[in-house]
Amino acid sequence: xxxxxxxxxxLVMLTGSASAIDRKALHIHSATDTEAFLPIIKxxxxxxxxxxxxxxxxxxxxxxxxxxxxxxxxxxPIDIVISPAMDLQVKLVNSGFALKLNMVGSEELPTxxxxxxxxxxxxxxxxxxxxxxEAFRExxxxxTHSDLASMIRDYGEMFDRRIGTYxxxxxxxxxxxxxxxxxxxxxxxxxxxxLGRARAGLFCCTSTIVEKVARGELILGYNVIGSYALAAxxxxxxxxxxxxxxxxxxxxxxxxxxxxxxxxxxARLFLEFLLSGQGQTVLAQNSALLPRQYSTATRFAPYADxxxxxxxxxxxxxLTYLDGLKKSNFLENWEASINxxxxxx
Amino acid sequence: MKQRSLRRRLLIGMGSAxxxxxxxxxxxxxxxxxxxxxxxxxxxxxxxxLSILERxxxxxxxxxxxxxxxxxxxxxxxxxxxxxxxxxxxxxxTITGSDDLPLPDDYEPSSEPEFFDRSYSGEPMRFIVQARYxxxxxxxxxxxxxxxxxxxxxxxxxxxxxxxxxGVATLITIVGLIFxxxxxxxxxxxxxxxxxxxxxxxxxxxxxxxxxxxxxxxxLIGSINGFIERLRKSLDHSQTFIADVAHQTRTSxxxxxxxxxLAREQDNLPEMRERISRVEDQTRxxxxxxxxxxxxxMVIHRADNQVMQAVDLCQLAKDVLEQTLRDxxxxxxxxxxxxxxxxxxxxxxxxxDPIAIREALRNLLHNAVQHGPEINHIxxxxxxxKGSVSVCVDDAxxxxxxxxxxxxxxxxxxxxxxxxxSGLGLSIVSAVAQTHGAELVLxxxxxxxxxxxxxxxxxxxACVA
Numbered sequence: 088x089x090x091x092x093x094x095x096x097x098l099v100m101l102t103g104s105a106s107a108i109d110r111k112a113l114h115i116h117s118a119t120d121t122e123a124f125l126p127i128i129k130x131x132x133x134x135x136x137x138x139x140x141x142x143x144x145x146x147x148x149x150x151x152x153x154x155x156x157x158x159x160x161x162x163x164p165i166d167i168v169i170s171p172a173m174d175l176q177v178k179l180v181n182s183g184f185a186l187k188l189n190m191v192g193s194e195e196l197p198t199x200x201x202x203x204x205x206x207x208x209x210x211x212x213x214x215x216x217x218x219x220x221e222a223f224r225e226x227x228x229x230x231t232h233s234d235l236a237s238m239i240r241d242y243g244e245m246f247d248r249r250i251g252t253y254x255x256x257x258x259x260x261x262x263x264x265x266x267x268x269x270x271x272x273x274x275x276x277x278x279x280x281x282l283g284r285a286r287a288g289l290f291c292c293t294s295t296i297v298e299k300v301a302r303g304e305l306i307l308g309y310n311v312i313g314s315y316a317l318a319a320x321x322x323x324x325x326x327x328x329x330x331x332x333x334x335x336x337x338x339x340x341x342x343x344x345x346x347x348x349x350x351x352x353x354a355r356l357f358l359e360f361l362l363s364g365q366g367q368t369v370l371a372q373n374s375a376l377l378p379r380q381y382s383t384a385t386r387f388a389p390y391a392d393x394x395x396x397x398x399x400x401x402x403x404x405x406l407t408y409l410d411g412l413k414k415s416n417f418l419e420n421w422e423a424s425i426n427x428x429x430x431x432x
Numbered sequence: 433m434k435q436r437s438l439r440r441r442l443l444i445g446m447g448s449a450x451x452x453x454x455x456x457x458x459x460x461x462x463x464x465x466x467x468x469x470x471x472x473x474x475x476x477x478x479x480x481x482l483s484i485l486e487r488x489x490x491x492x493x494x495x496x497x498x499x500x501x502x503x504x505x506x507x508x509x510x511x512x513x514x515x516x517x518x519x520x521x522x523x524x525x526t527i528t529g530s531d532d533l534p535l536p537d538d539y540e541p542s543s544e545p546e547f548f549d550r551s552y553s554g555e556p557m558r559f560i561v562q563a564r565y566x567x568x569x570x571x572x573x574x575x576x577x578x579x580x581x582x583x584x585x586x587x588x589x590x591x592x593x594x595x596x597x598x599g600v601a602t603l604i605t606i607v608g609l610i611f612x613x614x615x616x617x618x619x620x621x622x623x624x625x626x627x628x629x630x631x632x633x634x635x636x637x638x639x640x641x642x643x644x645x646x647x648x649x650x651x652l653i654g655s656i657n658g659f660i661e662r663l664r665k666s667l668d669h670s671q672t673f674i675a676d677v678a679h680q681t682r683t684s685x686x687x688x689x690x691x692x693x694l695a696r697e698q699d700n701l702p703e704m705r706e707r708i709s710r711v712e713d714q715t716r717x718x719x720x721x722x723x724x725x726x727x728x729x730m731v732i733h734r735a736d737n738q739v740m741q742a743v744d745l746c747q748l749a750k751d752v753l754e755q756t757l758r759d760x761x762x763x764x765x766x767x768x769x770x771x772x773x774x775x776x777x778x779x780x781x782x783x784x785d786p787i788a789i790r791e792a793l794r795n796l797l798h799n800a801v802q803h804g805p806e807i808n809h810i811x812x813x814x815x816x817x818k819g820s821v822s823v824c825v826d827d828a829x830x831x832x833x834x835x836x837x838x839x840x841x842x843x844x845x846x847x848x849x850x851x852x853x854s855g856l857g858l859s860i861v862s863a864v865a866q867t868h869g870a871e872l873v874l875x876x877x878x879x880x881x882x883x884x885x886x887x888x889x890x891x892x893x894a895c896v897a
């Protein structure tokens with residue numbers, strides 16, 4: 088699912104000031120909405136005009152396949168790989184696709200945000216619930232995962248076919264959130280069963296779910312990416328956003344430099360820029376993404392104090408649910424739960 | 433010879449010893465660090481392997497496994513290490529995980545864990561393989577789990593252990609060297625004290641050094657003080673000698689002047705003659721005194737300069753006797769000479785200074801004449817045996833009483849009444865005997881007077897005083 092490839096480069100060339108002839112290309116392969124990432128590319132190119140970024144957008148699973156299946160030859164070069172699916176990123180790094188970087192400022196990163204000096208988390212994006220304000224006008228919002236499961240069960244008719252969540256079979260980030268929910272406790276399984284009972288719709292992306300909630304087709308979206316949702320809510324006054332108070336998973340969009348990058352210097356500069364104060368400020372102010380630290384004013388700031396964030400830790404533990412057997416078992420169980428009524432008589 | 437600092441030598445010695453110790457410590461530390469790093473992280477591998485094996489089961493007649501999150505989390509305690517795993521059966525191949533992980537040669541499944549090091553995926557790695565025997569519906573057999581982990585955490589721990597250990601060892605070394613430095617300074621302090629005391633001393637100050645506490649230094653001070661004492665005595669002797677010389681010369685010249693004055697005042701010619709002949713006597717004595725002083729000084733000077741050669745004592749004695757005979761031609765003194773060896777070949781030359789020895793013999797003969805009666809009999813004999821050659825002078829004079837013989841050897845100790853004796857003769861003999869290492873003995877002569885015997889040892893060593 089390659090979209091918008093190279094078109095960004097053209098766009099940047101039009102807006103940029105330096106001539107394209109003597110600029111070195113930096114190939115970023117990413118599972119991040121182009122629109123959300125564009126401000127960072129612009130910021131980088133403004134700071135380092137000798138580089139021109141060629142940005143390719145994928146979904147997380149396709150990106151993983153792209154990196155594992157092709158050699159980073161000069162014909163199809165990969166310099167930087169960015170994805171919110173931390174487990175897939177860890178698996179790529181574990182397999183040896185990443186280049187070791189001794190970066191300025193990387194020692195300040197918390198342990199959950201870096202691994203081996205190869206993989207670096209540069210955002211902290213909580214899992215969120217979006218809801219249709221009109222539908223919930225006379226209802227109290229749930230505070231915990233158990234509350235939500237109970238509410239769906241208690242108001243079966245109201246929620247029937249009107250909940251949306253990620254199809255974790257095709258979405259890497261959806262799978263990450265689902266497996267991490269499972270690690271947090273048994274309530275996740277109950278919630279999945281409730282979703283199944285309510286015949287929840289399965290979607291590819293946060294944006295689709297938010298759109299449907301705004302239109303009233305859905306009244307609740309579960310485990311969407313908080314950063315995108317917070318941005319989308321600004322233009323959809325009908326949509327409310329909710330972070331659960333028992334725990335809220337937070338994933339970190341992470342980046343590594345491909346070990347056979349043709350432009351290691353540029354790639355390293357880009358990562359340094361991403362993690363630097365300047366890069367983080369661009370993230371906070373101009374992008375839909377959320378910076379690693381909430382010290383600067385962000386869209387998440389109003390919720391920061393009341394939300395117990397559980398950052399997902401980058402590390403080999405994330406490999407567990409990528410185990411072939413484990414994954415197929417998990418998906419089997421999930422399918423069995425989510426399709427409980429669909430598959431029933 | 434190049435002078436080297438004792439302090440530096442000690443410090444270099446101690447420093448090298450510390451370097452050797454440090455090297456030994458380093459080798460020990462390296463082995464220890466490697467072992468304990470492996471032990472610590474092998475535990476992680478072991479507990480992860482166990483927790484995976486616990487979750488292996490038989491499902492639908494096939495072995496299966498549910499990798500627990502905790503297994504990978506445990507391995508994640510080595511924060512930066514890559515992790516690979518495989519669960520397999522020996523017959524059915526890989527159940528899950530990376531199927532190209534290396535195995536030790538001739539691997540037999542066992543419930544005991546087996547560790548080995550192998551390179552994989554471009555990095556050195558540590559592997560564990562451990563098996564569990566599954567019994568279930570449709571399947572019975574071993575299920576094996578293999579885990580591999582890169583060695584970053586191990587290397588880091590190893591490095592930390594070595595670094596800390598070496599840090600402590602280096603600190604101890606530095607502290608040790610500081611103590612050594614102080615110790616050396618403390619030990620050398622008395623020497624520096626002695627050096628300072630000697631340097632600050634007035635040139636005329638020949639008092640002994642103050643005794644100091646360490647035994648090793650006390651004996652050094654003893655030796656230095658012994659030397660100072662000898663130097664002081666020698667200096668005293670020289671001073672006395674110079675004073676004596678001055679006194680003797682002045683007395684002699686004053687007497688001469690007195691005689692001359694008396695002679696001038698005599699109108700009577702025979703009496704004047706008488707006086708002038710006394711002046712003559714006095715002049716002869718003065719000349720003799722001067723000669724002896726010069727001779728003494730020469731003997732001492734030659735002794736200092738060690739001008740030694742082969743000397744035929746027999747011939748030398750004969751020459752001296754001939755010369756003495758010429759001097760005392762007019763006197764009624766009888767001389768007798770003999771030169772014999774126990775065996776013929778014993779009369780070999782000795783090693784010595786012929787001029788000094790000649791001087792000594794001349795003085796001996798002269799003394800014998802001077803101290804003897806007018807009608808005297810003097811014997812000069814040279815006798816040789818295997819080891820030595822001795823020269824013996826006998827006279828028929830009064831001799832020297834036994835209790836005064838030692839004193840007679842000192843300078844200006846003339847025992848005779850007659851003024852012709854300067855008192856230097858025997859002291860010259862004594863000096864020559866000393867520089868030649870010869871034995872000088874004064875005894876009663878069978879002729880009635882003094883017997884002086886000098887025994888020279890043969891061979892060069894006898895000549896070293």
